[in-house]
Amino acid sequence: MLQDYLFPETVNEAVSFLQDHEGQARIIAGGTDLMLDIPEGKIETNYLVDISRIPELREITMKDDLIYIGAAVTHNQVASSELIQKNAAALAQAAGYVGSHQIRNAGTVVGNVCNAQPAADAAVALVALGATAEITTPAGQEYVPVEKMYAGVGRSTIDSTSQLVTRVSFPVAQKNQGTAFVRLHQRNALALPMLNVAVMVTLENGRFLWARICMAPVGPGPMRTLGAEEVLKGAEITPEVIEKAAQAVLEHANPRDSALRGSKEYRTSVLPVLVRRALGQAVVDAGGPSN
Amino acid sequence: MKEYKVIGKSVRRLDAVEKATGTAGFTSDMKLPGMLYGKVLRSPHPHARIVSIDTSEAEKLPGVKAVATHKNTSRELFNTSATMTFTVPPMQPVLDQYIFDNVVRYVGDEVAAVAATSEKIAEAALKLIKVEYELLPTVYDPKEAMTTEAPVIHQCEMKNVPGEVIQIPFGDVEKGFAESDVIVEKEYKLPVVKQAQMETQAAVAQVSLDGKITVWCTTQTPHPTKMILAKLFSVPESKVRVLNPPYIGGGFGVRIGCSAKAEPIAVALSMLAKKPVKVVYSREEDFIASDTRHAGYVSVKLGAKKDGTFHAMHLKATLNGGAYCSFSVETPGVLGCMGLAVYRVPNQFYYGHSAYTNTTPAGAMRGFGNPQAMYAIESTVDMMAEKLGIDPLELRLKNIMQVGDPWVLPYKCGSTGLAECIEKGAKSIGWENRGKLNKPGAKKLRGIGMGVGTHVSNAWPFCGDYDNAYVTIQQDGSVHLASGVPDMGTGTSTTLPQLTAEVVGVSLDRVSMTLADTASTPFDIGSHASRALYAAGTAVVEAARDARRQVLEYAADLFKVAPERLVLEDSVIFPAGQTAGDDCAGSPVCTIGGKERKSITLKELAYDAHQRNKQFIGVGRIVPENAPPWHAHFAEVEVDTELCQVRVLRVAAVHDVGKAIHPVICEGQIEGGVLQGIGYALSEEIKYDDRGRQLENSFHKYMLPTADDVPEIETGLVEAHEPSGPFGAKGVGECGLVPTAPAITNAIYNATGIWFCEIPVTEEKMFRALKEKAGKTV
Amino acid sequence: MSLKILKFTLNGDPIEIAISPDEMLIDVLRDKLELTGTKKGCGKGECGACTVIMNGEAVNSCLVPAMKASCAVVETIEGVGSTDEFHPVQETFMDMGAIQCGFCTPGMIMSAKALLDRNTDPTSKEIKKSLAGNICRCTGYVKIKKAVQAAAEKMREKQ
The missing domain is CATH 3.30.365.10 (Aldehyde oxidase/xanthine dehydrogenase, molybdopterin binding domain)
Known part of the structure; x- marks a missing residue:
């Protein structure tokens, strides 16, 4: 039963409160998922520690070639940030697809990661961007790739009763880099994705230098597809290469049958199309040729 | 033409100020002194007998003022729909439910209810009610429900068929088919869809100590609802007052009669607690425990002469009535009558009925059987056009009903502007571009299709009116x-x-x-x-x-x-x-x-x-006559054959409304209907799992279109003066939904060459169809 | 559970009210403050009927813990316009057929107002995106979108 709702003013204050209450206190940011889970009894807590008013968590900043997104930054702030649009189009697009305008005004990108839903749009984009999370505990700070933050379906490696993800960061985009996010859904708002794909490419002299491809929900969390990335490495930018990489993602993809969001067979069949389209867009974003 | 001073003008609605400022009164906003909050315990099982029910712990919870079950409430059989008040003799209304029964017949069926000083306490009390169930066998499909192996859901003359089978003969259909040159026959499968009106079912009941009952509620029919409640609680109708407060957050048919069981439960609890009681359904309750549209099967056999003249039609419907009758007798009636009223076909026959299953009851929803009929018929007409090599628009113009034509309905076809609707709609969509929209090898295919229909302007002869x-x-x-x-x-x-x-x-x-x-x-x-x-x-x-x-x-x-x-x-x-x-x-x-x-x-x-x-x-x-409104819809779609997704690009909807008393309101009715029709065609559907639970029981899971899913919708009004209507007006409210789905599925055929005989055309269905087609062409 | 004092600005007025920390903003507004213009259509952030503007942003009040409103500026439909001078969005909603049953209307107007407060020249896409979290089952959204466009125009003229 909830006893109190607090607004710590600093990260340290938040984290020490968690420590003092040993599992009885929990971090809340936007609360758009948490406030559904608590009434349903999925989560029980005595104290909610609201981090949305801690100044340094409310910012999108750039420092030393890294872009930082604080834990209290909402989806809409990310989607409309010129810095993000320029450096990480995939993330701006992904954040713009989440839920609805009202949800995006409240829900945060970091919360999207911590909630650990398999197809969390922002998380998929962050994995493609190679983002790292900064986790603050009473012992200090740890840095974990977003990719490694999934412990299972709907389970995060983050324990929000003792840890606070303070921000996520990823490198500023180089001129020859591009990203893209594509999403398959049954309607344009208020819908979870049937599939989503984020990619990041780095081009050089008409070739892919390297690429990251992330897709969901084809496993417990956003899934990298190393085989397909390997296909692209050093390869010439041609429709055939892109198609080959797109087909190669199927080695790693294991979408399940969902009565709500499509059969395994259907999703397996259209996944390469999405990957192909995402790669095409990312190449253009990176200043490469459009096909 | 007479100049009117007030009608025909799109004045500011008289309810606009209150609604735009948030001051308009709705049931769910009400609060009375001393008011309690009612919550309902619902069955987790699709079919079970209640062996025992123990409410003692719930009653002990502080704040709980009453607990209602089948043991302490009315044992009067009733029907939540208004059918029990206006069924036309010699037909008899089907009365097949109690407020609470000792058998539950679908997941969500009412088991008990609690009135308490707060919603939270009422909810906590529900968890303290102990119910022991004996599970019974289940059936979910209407055809299976009629087989000898199926469990009996209610005793009926014909296995699980509520009321009677509707049969409408016209001419000699056997002879008609024998004389036809071309015959097309198809069966169509229709989904369960939901009204999804914005305000959930709600009622506030106040039973005064002198026995008068006042119920503020979301009903679409206060007077018939008063009759239902008076009978249910054995009080004179003069002592029952039913009213809206005064607005309702939408309806679309979901509360013709009671608002599911909100009124009966609120009254029952108020009688027990001797305090006003408010019952507001949660959105999930509204989905699982208030009437849906009838799903089921509609088959059409259409015969025509070589020149395209329709000569015979056989229409058959087997609808899924769900666990209780509601409007399951009238809906197949309207389905048949509307289906047989659009085209002049000298030889016709209709056979239709519902069957009980262990799913949420099906009742009235905008169009009342007619969208089911016209999806099937208009698809078949396009198939016929293809077979005859005649343009589908020309084929329709050749066969549509004209003023004075004999038809199955017991009132006259006194007006029709359908030909004008078709011509205007065709112009608006650019019908002449049909078939010229795609480049060879394109992965995104465009197509144009159409559908037409009629409807009623009141409930007679299906109900007293x-x-x-x-x-x-x-x-x-x-x-x-x-x-x-x-x-x-x-x-x-x-x-x-x-x-x-x-x-x-x-x-x-x-x-x-x-x-x-x-x-x-x-x-x-x-x-x-x-x-x-x-x-x-x-x-x-x-x-x-x-x-x-x-x-x-x-x-x-x-x-x-x-x-x-x-x-x-x-x-x-x-x-x-x-x-x-x-x-x-x-x-x-x-x-x-x-x-x-x-x-x-x-x-x-x-x-x-x-x-x-x-x-x-x-x-x-x-005592009103009745009159046919007419409508022609055209849709342009784009099918992404790689992602297997259909997008509606444009809809042109032209309606003969007789006389538009308020043109903007007419357009608004049509536009809203069109969007519901787009949902019906492409995305809206409630499926049940193998334990009888709805998979789509929330706005998040039920794929009704949002503001970001609306295509361009162009509405047109045609005014073919209806002699029986006020200033020549006819009905319009339901019409926008009627021919939308077939216009879209016919457009999909035009784009892809695939007939979809089951809606909604989801990504999954498109995927399987494209795969099958590719398999055939390889 | 101890009660907390929630202080915030509601439609321009200072509010101080004792609430339990697990209450949601929608319930404080509707039940405690009796501002029933904010509607409850689903209670899960899936329909937008409960939309209010908090610190300039449209949010679903059914998903906002009431404590989050602490020190915030909250606007509900009751604070928008007056019968002497309606907000342009109210005017155009009333005159252009954007209102039918009226249950989604307050939330819809709040979403539209939040958009236009920030941008009086929104593109058609921006309007769609801003309203897509507000379900309307009556209108097909056609006249709602036109009304928002017309309100934007009115607001631009005033500027």
């Missing part, structure tokens, strides 16, 4: 209208006053309306069947004429001329041939207040009458 209204001239000459119909968003609280103002001869701002209250309005069967403007409006016109007649008769005495010579315009009465305030010599004068006058205002006249102890009270008592 009559209306009353009072138009009372107030002592200051302003006008009060009382009509029992609700305004569930369709604009009756604006259009009925418009009719009143026009007929009486006053400006709209002089008219006020009381609506949807059994204590202050005369009997009316409510807002459904696209009838409020046409049927209740006819009563309103009658009442307004009566009031005007009385005014003019009174004035005639003063002017000393025949009443027919007098004009009442803009609240001024004067003899015909002179304008108000005119001072021409020799014209009749009236003497009032000792002064001679050439004209007199209604205000002065009404007050004069008041001083002589008289009020003008107009009464309208009518």
Whole structure:
């Protein structure tokens, strides 16, 4: 039963409160998922520690070639940030697809990661961007790739009763880099994705230098597809290469049958199309040729 | 053509200010002194017998004031839908449910209810009720439900078929097929869809100590609901008052009769607790435990001559009625009648019924069987066109019903503007571009399709149907209208006053309306069947004429001329041939207040009458005819053959509304219907799992279109004067939904060459169809 | 559970009210403050009927813990316009057929107002995106979108 709702003013204050209450206190940011889970009894807590008013968590900043997104930054702030649009189009697009305008005004990108839903749009984009999370505990700070933050379906490696993800960061985009996010859904708002794909490419002299491809929900969390990335490495930018990489993602993809969001067979069949389209867009974003 | 002063104009709706400022009254906003909150315990099982139920722990919880179960509530059988109040003899209404029973027949069926001082306490109390169930065998498909192996859900003459089978013969269908050159036959499968009106089912009941019952609720039919509650609780109808407060957050058929069981449960709890009780369904309850549209199977066999003349049609429907009857007898009736009324086919036969299953009851939803019929028929007509090599538009124009044609309905086809609708819609969509939209090898394919239909303008002959209204001239000459119909968003609280103002001869701002209250309005069967403007409006016109007649008769005495010579315009009465305030010599004068006058205002006249102890009270008592509205819809779609997704790009919807009393409201009805039709065609569907649970039981899971999913919708109005309607008007409310799905599926065929005989055409279905097609061509 | 004092600005007025920390903003507004213009259509952030503007942003009040409103500026439909001078969005909603049953209307107007407060020249896409979290089952959204466009125009003229 909830006893109190607090607004710590600093990260340290938040984290020490968690420590003092040993599992009885929990971090809340936007609360758009948490406030559904608590009434349903999925989560029980005595104290909610609201981090949305801690100044340094409310910012999108750039420092030393890294872009930082604080834990209290909402989806809409990310989607409309010129810095993000320029450096990480995939993330701006992904954040713009989440839920609805009202949800995006409240829900945060970091919360999207911590909630650990398999197809969390922002998380998929962050994995493609190679983002790292900064986790603050009473012992200090740890840095974990977003990719490694999934412990299972709907389970995060983050324990929000003792840890606070303070921000996520990823490198500023180089001129020859591009990203893209594509999403398959049954309607344009208020819908979870049937599939989503984020990619990041780095081009050089008409070739892919390297690429990251992330897709969901084809496993417990956003899934990298190393085989397909390997296909692209050093390869010439041609429709055939892109198609080959797109087909190669199927080695790693294991979408399940969902009565709500499509059969395994259907999703397996259209996944390469999405990957192909995402790669095409990312190449253009990176200043490469459009096909 | 007569110039009208008030009708035909898109004035600001009279409910607009309250609704735009958040002050409009809705049931779910109500709070009464001492009011308790009711919550319902629902069955987790699709079919089970309640072996025991123990409410003692719940009753002990502080704050709990009453617990209702089948043991301490009415044992009167009833039907939550209004069918039990207006079924036309010799047919008998099907009464197959109690407020609570000792058998539950679907997941969500009512087991018990608690009234407590807060919603939280009521919810906590539900968890303390111990119920022991004995599980019973289940069936979910209407065809299977009729087999000998299926469990009996209710005892019926024909296995699990509520009421009777509807059979409509016309001509000689066997001979008709024998004489046909080309025959097309197909079966179509239809999904469960939901009204998804914005305000969930809600009721606030207050049972006074002297036995009077007042229920504020979301019903579309206050008067019939009063009859249901009076019977259910064995109290005189005169002691039951049912009213909207005064608005309803949408309806689309979901509360014709009771608002699911919100009213009966609120009353039962209020009787036990002796306090007012409010019951508001959660969105999930609204999904799982209030009527859906009928799913099921519709098959069409169509025969034509080589030249395209339709010669025979056999239509058959087996609908999924769900666990209780609701409108499961009338819906297949309307399905058949509407299906047989669009084309002149000399030889026809319809056979249709519902079957009980262990799913949420199916009842009324916008279109009431007609969208099911027209999806099947209009798909088949396109198949016929293809087979005959005739343009589908030409084929329709050749065969559509004309004024005076014999048809299956017991009223006349008194008007049709369908040909004009088709021509206008075709122009709007660019029909001539059909077949020229795609480049060879394209992965995104475009197509154009069409569908047409008709509907009713009231509920007769499927139900009893009559209306009353009072138009009372107030002592200051302003006008009060009382009509029992609700305004569930369709604009009756604006259009009925418009009719009143026009007929009486006053400006709209002089008219006020009381609506949807059994204590202050005369009997009316409510807002459904696209009838409020046409049927209740006819009563309103009658009442307004009566009031005007009385005014003019009174004035005639003063002017000393025949009443027919007098004009009442803009609240001024004067003899015909002179304008108000005119001072021409020799014209009749009236003497009032000792002064001679050439004209007199209604205000002065009404007050004069008041001083002589008289009020003008107009009464309208009518039994409406019925009339067919007509509509043609055209859709342009784009099919992404790689992602297997269909997107509607444009819809042109042209409707013959008889006379648009308020054109913008007519357009709004059509646009809303079109979008629901797009959902019906492509995305909306409730599926059940193998334990009888709805998979899509929330707005998040149920894929109704959002503002970001709307294509361009172009509406057009055609006005083919309907002699039986007020100022020539016909129904429009349901029509936008009727031919939308087939226009889209026919467009999909045009794009892809694939017929979809099952809707919605989801990504999954498109994927399987494209795969099958590719398999065939390889 | 101890009660907390929630202080915030509601429609321009200072509010101080004792609430339990697990209450949601929608319930404080509707039940405690009796501002029933904010509607409850689903209670799960899936329909937008409960939309209010908090610190300039449209949010679903059914998903906002009431404590989050602490020190915030909250606007509900009751604070928008007046019968002397309606907000342009109210005007155009009333005059262009954007209102039918009226249940989604307050939330829809709040979403539209939040958009236009920030941008009086929104593109058609921006309007769609801003309203897509507000379900309307009556209108098909056609006249709602036109009304928002017309309101934007009115607001631009005033500027």
